[in-house]
Amino acid sequence: xxxxxxxxxxxxxxxxxxxxxxxxxxxxxxxxxxxxxxxxxxxxxxxxxxxxxxxxxxxxxxxxxxxxxxxxxxxxxxxxxxxxxxxxxxxxxxxxxxxxxxxxxxxxxxxxxxxxxxxxxxxxxxxxxxxxxxxxxxxxxxxxxxxxxxxxxxxxxxxxxxxxxxxxxxxxxxxxxxxxxxxxxxxxxxxxxxxxxxxxxxxxxxxxxxxxxxxxxxxxxxxxxxxxxxxxxxxxxxxxxxxxxxxxxxx
Numbered sequence: 001x002x003x004x005x006x007x008x009x010x011x012x013x014x015x016x017x018x019x020x021x022x023x024x025x026x027x028x029x030x031x032x033x034x035x036x037x038x039x040x041x042x043x044x045x046x047x048x049x050x051x052x053x054x055x056x057x058x059x060x061x062x063x064x065x066x067x068x069x070x071x072x073x074x075x076x077x078x079x080x081x082x083x084x085x086x087x088x089x090x091x092x093x094x095x096x097x098x099x100x101x102x103x104x105x106x107x108x109x110x111x112x113x114x115x116x117x118x119x120x121x122x123x124x125x126x127x128x129x130x131x132x133x134x135x136x137x138x139x140x141x142x143x144x145x146x147x148x149x150x151x152x153x154x155x156x157x158x159x160x161x162x163x164x165x166x167x168x169x170x171x172x173x174x175x176x177x178x179x180x181x182x183x184x185x186x187x188x189x190x191x192x193x194x195x196x197x198x199x200x201x202x203x204x205x206x207x208x209x210x211x212x213x214x215x216x217x218x219x220x221x222x223x224x225x226x227x228x229x230x231x232x233x234x235x236x237x238x239x240x241x242x243x244x245x246x247x248x249x250x251x
Contacts, residue, residue, distance in 0.1 A: 002076075004101070004239065005075070005076055005077070005099075005239065005240050006077065007177075007179075008099060008101070008179075008217050008239070009043075009075060009077070011174075011176045011177070011179055011181060011217065012038075012181065012217075012219070013028075013043065014152075014153060014154055014174075014176050015152065015154065015174040015176065015181045015183065016038060016039060016148070016152070016183070017039075017148055017151040017152060017153070018030035018031055018032045018039040018040070018148065019031055019032040019033065019035075019039070019144045019147070019148055020032075022062075023045075024055070024058065024059070025048055025049055025050050025055060026044065026045050026046035026047060026048060026049075027042050027043065027044050027045065027048075027055065027059070028042070028043050028044075028045055029042050029059060029062060029063075030042070030043065031063075031066055031068075032144065032145075032148065033066075033068070033140050033141065033144060034068040034069070035138075035141050035144070035145055035148075037071055037073075037094065037095050037244045037246075038073070039148065040068060040071060041071035041072060041073045041244060042059050042070070042071065042072045042073065043073045044073075044075075044077065044078060052079075052082065052085060053085075056070075056072075056085070056086070056089070059072075060247065063247075069246050069247045069249075070246075070247040071244050071245065071246050071247070072086060072091070072244065072245045073242060073243075073244055074086075074242060074243050074244065074245055075240070075242040076240055076242075083245065086245040087245070089247075090247075090248045091245035091246060091247055091248070092245070092246050092248060093243050093244070093245060093246075094243070094244050094245075094246050095221055095243060095244050096221070096222045096241060096242075096243040097219050097220065097221050097222065097241065097242055097243065098219070098220050098221075098222060098228070098238055098240075098241050099217060099218075099219050099238075099239050099240050099241070099242065100217065100218055100219075100220065100231055100236035100237060100238055100239060101215060101216065101217045101236065101237060101239045102205075102215065102216040102217075102234065102235050102236045102237070103214070103215055103235075104180075104205055104208070104209050104213060104214055104215060104216055105235065108202055108205055108206040108209065109202075110199050110202035110203045110206060111195060111198070111199050111202070114161065114194075114195060114196060114199035115161060115162075116159050116160070116161055116199050116200055116203040117159065117160055117161070117162070118157055118158070118159050118203060118204075118207055119157070119158045120155070120156065120157060120158075121156070121158070122149045122150065122152070122156055122158055122172070123158070124146060125167075126158045126160060126167070126170065127145070127146050127149055128142075128146075129160065129166075129167035129170060130167075130170045130184055130186060131145075132167075133167070133168075133169075133170060133186040133187070133188055134186060152174060154174050154175055154176045155174075155175040155211065156172065156173065156174055156175070157172070157173035157174075157175070157180075157204055157207050157208065157211075158170070158171070158172055158173075159171035159172070159173070159200045159203055159204055160200075161191075161196050161199070161200065163191070168187065168188040168190075168191045168196070169186065169187040169188065169191060169196040169197065169200055170184055170185070170186050170200070171183070171184055171185045171186075171197075171200035171201065171203075171204055172184040172204075173204035173205075173207065173208050175208060175211055175212070175213055178212060178213055178214045178215060179213055179214075179215050179216060179217055180204065180205065180208030180209075180211075180213040180215075180216045180217075181216070181217055181218065182201060182204055182205075182216060182217070182218040183218070185197050185200060185201065185227070197227075197230055198230055198233070198234070201230070201231075201234055202234070205234075216236070217239075218231060218236065222241075
């Protein structure tokens with residue numbers, strides 16, 4: 001299990017580049033103007049050679065210069081007392097996330113009455129339609145995030161459903177080794193309960209399988225019960241949990 005967890009941690013880093021990154025003593029510091037926790041946090045790639053307190057202070061100073069909170073991703077590979085060390089510094093837990101995996105079934109039959117369109121490239125129209133579905137209006141994010149999608153170094157599959165010329169649902173598959181990662185599942189609230197998210201996931205899994213994927217993974221924030229229910233219905237099972245420790249202020 002530890003090998004698979006480490007593999008998926010690597011795959012998820014490949015899948016979602018940050019706007020800027022730097023390496024510091026086997027830690028990767030990611031910066032994206034606080035677009036998401038994942039792309040604006042510190043991840044540990046290997047063991048430290050410097051004292052942890054010194055490294056934490058350094059990271060706090062760097063994120064302070066960016067004007068964003070200092071955030072650390074906590075996964076099962078952190079040293080046992082690291083999370084407690086951050087707690088003593090009054091870092092708070094946010095975005096506790098479950099990682100789920102699936103052995104892709106040999107036969108996948110997406111609903112034929114849901115018109116899902118798949119494309120190999122991530123077109124600007126798909127990106128900005130996703131922004132609209134997420135009601136994302138931050139101008140800095142709208143400027144930098146398209147370049148983050150274009151920087152994904154792996155094969156991609158975008159999915160969307162249209163109605164009256166407008167995207168009402170999206171999804172993204174990212175292929176890496178024999179996995180497909182499922183990302184960006186969003187459905188317009190007015191179009192929910194029509195099984196659009198399920199159809200998009202099934203189509204991405206089927207297309208990923210055709211391109212060599214045998215397994216799939218995804219990430220779902222705890223508390224998102226509808227999404228979790230859907231993924232379990234598709235056969236995804238819990239593998240592990242990670243969370244973020246966020247500084248209480250711009251230290």
